[in-house]
Amino acid sequence: MSVIEDLIRSLGEAVLTGDRIAERHRSDASLTGRNLPSAVVRPASTAEVATALSICNAHRQSVVPQGGMTGLAGGANPNTGDVVISMERLSGIEEIDAAAATMTVLAGTPLEVAQRAAEEAGFLLPIDLGARGSCQIGGNLATNAGGIRVIRNGVARDNVLGIEVVLADGTVVSSLNKMIKNNTGYDLRQFFIGSEGTLGIITRAVLRLRPLPAGRLTALCALDGYADVIALLKRAQRELSGLSAFEAMWESYFRFNCEAEGRQFFETSPVFAAIVEQDVHGLDGEREQFEAFLGQVLEDGLIGDALIAQSEKEAQAFWRVREGHAMDRLLPSLVNLDVSLPIGDIGRFAEECGRALSTLFPSAHVSFFGHVGDSNLHIAFSVPDADQETAHQVDAVVYPLVAAHHGSISAEHGIGTLKRDFLDRSRSQAEFEVMRRIKDALDPNGILNPGKVLGGSGSC
Numbered sequence: 377m378s379v380i381e382d383l384i385r386s387l388g389e390a391v392l393t394g395d396r397i398a399e400r401h402r403s404d405a406s407l408t409g410r411n412l413p414s415a416v417v418r419p420a421s422t423a424e425v426a427t428a429l430s431i432c433n434a435h436r437q438s439v440v441p442q443g444g445m446t447g448l449a450g451g452a453n454p455n456t457g458d459v460v461i462s463m464e465r466l467s468g469i470e471e472i473d474a475a476a477a478t479m480t481v482l483a484g485t486p487l488e489v490a491q492r493a494a495e496e497a498g499f500l501l502p503i504d505l506g507a508r509g510s511c512q513i514g515g516n517l518a519t520n521a522g523g524i525r526v527i528r529n530g531v532a533r534d535n536v537l538g539i540e541v542v543l544a545d546g547t548v549v550s551s552l553n554k555m556i557k558n559n560t561g562y563d564l565r566q567f568f569i570g571s572e573g574t575l576g577i578i579t580r581a582v583l584r585l586r587p588l589p590a591g592r593l594t595a596l597c598a599l600d601g602y603a604d605v606i607a608l609l610k611r612a613q614r615e616l617s618g619l620s621a622f623e624a625m626w627e628s629y630f631r632f633n634c635e636a637e638g639r640q641f642f643e644t645s646p647v648f649a650a651i652v653e654q655d656v657h658g659l660d661g662e663r664e665q666f667e668a669f670l671g672q673v674l675e676d677g678l679i680g681d682a683l684i685a686q687s688e689k690e691a692q693a694f695w696r697v698r699e700g701h702a703m704d705r706l707l708p709s710l711v712n713l714d715v716s717l718p719i720g721d722i723g724r725f726a727e728e729c730g731r732a733l734s735t736l737f738p739s740a741h742v743s744f745f746g747h748v749g750d751s752n753l754h755i756a757f758s759v760p761d762a763d764q765e766t767a768h769q770v771d772a773v774v775y776p777l778v779a780a781h782h783g784s785i786s787a788e789h790g791i792g793t794l795k796r797d798f799l800d801r802s803r804s805q806a807e808f809e810v811m812r813r814i815k816d817a818l819d820p821n822g823i824l825n826p827g828k829v830l831g832g833s834g835s836c
């Protein structure tokens with residue numbers, strides 16, 4: 377019996393083949409996937425995930441886990457002949473424990489659905505990113521997603537207390553811990569968080585919830601240099617009670633997006649613009665403290681100007697410029713690189729990187745922005761008629777420079793296939809070796825997402 381026949385016999389209607397496979401299963405948001413899988417399995421329970429994996433393992437069949445397909449590293453893209461396990465039916469909030477401040481959630485739940493459920497119960501689910509409407513909790517954990525609020529509550533892995541995973545051979549490992557303290561041996565959840573579907577399929581998680589802020593205060597600041605950006609960040613971390621976001625935009629990024637949005641926030645376009653945001657909890661004097669902070673940094677000459685949003689709509693106008701939606705529309709073949717560097721080096725790195733890219737591609741648009749508060753820099757690169765070869769040339773300029781500054785080639789998007797060949801720029805041979813041993817121990821037949829992260833195709 378073939379693997380597909382075996383899957384259909386055990387899982388029936390949950391298995392789609394041929395014309396019933398939707399186009400969206402070919403590629404994640406990197407739009408680099410071209411291949412149609414041989415089948416898409418849509419399990420509705422952990423037991424069905426386990427059945428699908430044990431069948432695939434017995435047949436040495438390669439498997440690609442898929443969440444919301446918003447990944448930007450090609451990690452969920454199938455090769456021809458792969459079986460996709462799509463988590464979309466394994467969705468729902470199972471419990472919100474108000475005393476423990478936790479949410480137990482199925483992995484296929486869209487992030488935004490989980491965020492709303494937390495808010496309705498009076499909590500904040502701190503994982504947040506632009507793709508919230510489509511990405512899933514399982515995908516967020518598998519990629520260890522970051523986003524704009526990391527400076528306050530950390531990355532995805534900092535907000536997970538427990539996890540349930542199905543291993544390649546169908547073994548269910550349930551570690552649905554709700555406690556913050558639990559030092560009973562190896563921290564198994566952390567092996568799977570950020571493993572991009574190469575070690576197991578995440579089916580459930582216990583997420584940590586935080587108090588829901590009553591609102592946010594948002595300011596847009598104009599600055600003269602990167603040293604001032606760092607100084608403002610340090611002051612905001614020290615003097616503001618609930619700094620929740622600190623985003624920097626380099627001049628060309630800010631100007632491009634302001635023009636595209638039809639906005640002029642400052643008389644002249646500043647060398648740097650920064651969004652400073654803090655959570656408020658409805659206590660007396662919070663707004664006055666925020667205003668006083670900005671007044672003081674203005675007086676100290678750290679910033680040239682500051683605008684404080686007077687409404688949610690005004691705050692959203694600042695964020696629209698930062699999120700750069702217009703760039704996707706207006707710039708051809710936009711490449712968005714995601715790296716991280718020691719915070720103090722980011723300014724110098726951006727100068728060197730901008731120079732190197734502009735020398736190689738004189739007609740390119742190159743601009744920088746990022747969640748500088750957590751060391752993450754994004755590079756927006758666009759050149760007409762860019763193709764795969766152009767992307768390789770850009771990588772070959774950027775990643776060695778990142779390595780020279782002791783940075784990481786992936787801050788938050790993961791490795792997938794797109795950064796796989798550059799992993800050695802950020803990891804040593806010894807680290808590789810340990811990762812390979814973990815992979816071989818948990819997935820000896822190499823069926824789980826072969827070719828992703830570490831490369832190699834196992835025995836599939």
Ligand code: FAD
Pocket residue numbers: 404405440441442443444445446447448450451452463483484504505506507510511512513514515516517518519520521522523524572573574576577578579788789792825828
């Ligand atoms: P997918 O794209 O479906 O899969 C991603 C990887 O996880 C693949 O390797 C897949 O095999 C694996 N996987 C998926 N589900 C599971 C599971 N249940 N078990 C095991 N493995 C699984 N990322 C950030 O970190 N920060 C941002 O600010 C951010 N902003 C974004 C904004 C936009 C507009 C877009 C399009 C993307 C953005 N991303 C960002 C990237 C992306 O949204 C994240 O990587 C997200 O966490 C992926 O989740 P997903 O459910 O879409 O996963």
